[in-house]
C-alpha cells in the first residue's frame with residue numbers, strides 16, 4: 001500500500017538514539033534543551049520563547065489555560081480543523097464557535113473569522129491548511145483591532161513562512177506536532193511558541209507539575225535536594241531525550257524533506273493539469289513558503305468518492321483532512337458552513353511524503369488517468 005503520509009527515519013536517528021541510551025539518561029535533559037534551541041533558531045525567534053511538550057493536542061489544551069479562557073468566553077476556529085483543537089475549547093467549558101473556510105485553499109480568512117466575532121470572543125485558533133499559510137496580514141490586523149488572542153495550530157506548517165516569517169510565530173501562541181504522521185517525526189512530541197518569555201515560563205511550569213524548584217542532581221542550592229515547591233497544579237507533559245534526539249536529526253534533514261515534497265507537488269501539478277475533471281490545489285503565492293504537507297485535488301463529490309475507492313483497490317491510500325467539526329454531533333453546533341461543506345465533499349488528499357519514490361508517484365498519476373478512462377469516458 002502506498003501511504004498518504006509516512007515518516008522518513010534513518011540510520012542517523014538510530015545512532016542519535018543509541019547515544020542517548022549510552023548516556024544512561026533517557027528523560028528530559030540536555031538533548032531536549034538542544035532540540036528546543038535548534039527549533040527556535042529554525043523559527044528565527046529567541047530561544048526563551050520556545051518550549052517542547054508531549055504533543056500538539058496538549059499545547060492546544062494548554063493554550064486555553066495560558067489565556068485564562070473559561071465559561072462565558074467564546075473561541076473561534078475553522079470547521080476544517082483538527083478535532084483536538086475543538087476538544088481543547090470544549091474542555092474549557094465552552095461550545096466551540098466554528099467559522100467557514102475558503103473552499104479552494106481550505107484556510108480560514110479574516111472575513112470568515114470576523115463574521116463570528118461577538119463581545120465574548122476571547123481567541124481564535126487558526127490552521128495553515130496543508131502547510132500553506134493563511135493570509136496573515138489581514139488576520140493579524142483583525143485580532144489586533146478586536147483585541148482577541150491568536151493561537152496558530154502549526155501542525156501542518158513546520159517549515160511554512162509568510163512574507164519570510166515562520167508560521168506559528170504571528171500570534172500569542174503557536175504549536176507544532178511531531179507525531180508519527182507529520183513531516184518532522186519524533187514518535188510523539190511538539191513545540192510551543194509563546195509571544196513573551198513570561199508566558200513561556202508559565203507554560204513550562206504547567207507542563208512539569210507546577211514545580212518551581214529543580215530537584216535532584218541539577219539542584220545546587222543549600223536546601224535539601226528532595227524539598228520542592230509548586231506554583232500551580234501542573235500536569236506532566238514533556239518531551240524526553242530519546243524523542244528529542246530524533247528531533248535534532250529530523251530538523252537537520254527538514255530542508256531536504258521539504259525539497260522532495262515540493263518536487264512531488266510540482267510533478268503532480270504538471271501531470272494532472274491535463275485532466276479537466278479535477279481541480280489542482282491553488283497556486284502558492286511567491287510571498288508564501290509551504291511545507292507541502294498535503295497535496296489535494298477537488299472534483300465532484302460522487303467522482304471524489306469513487307476515485308478514493310478505486311485508488312484504495314489499487315493499493316493507493318488517500319484521505320480527506322479535516323472532516324468538518326460542525327458535522328460532529330457531540331459539539332452540538334448545527335449552523336451550516338457552505339464552503340467547508342463543499343470542500344469536505346469534493347476534496348481528496350493524495351499521498352505526499354518525502355519517502356515517496358518517483359515510481360510510486362507515477363503509479364498514482366497513472367491510476368488517476370486510468371480511473372478517468374474507466375469511469376468517466378467508458
Ligand SMILES: Cc1ncc(COP(=O)(O)O)c(C=O)c1O
Pocket residue numbers: 054055056057058081082084127153155156176177178179181189190
Ligand atoms: C492540524 C493538527 N493539529 C494538531 C494535531 C495534534 O497533534 P498531536 O498528535 O501532536 O497531538 C494534529 C495531528 O494530526 C493536526 O493534524
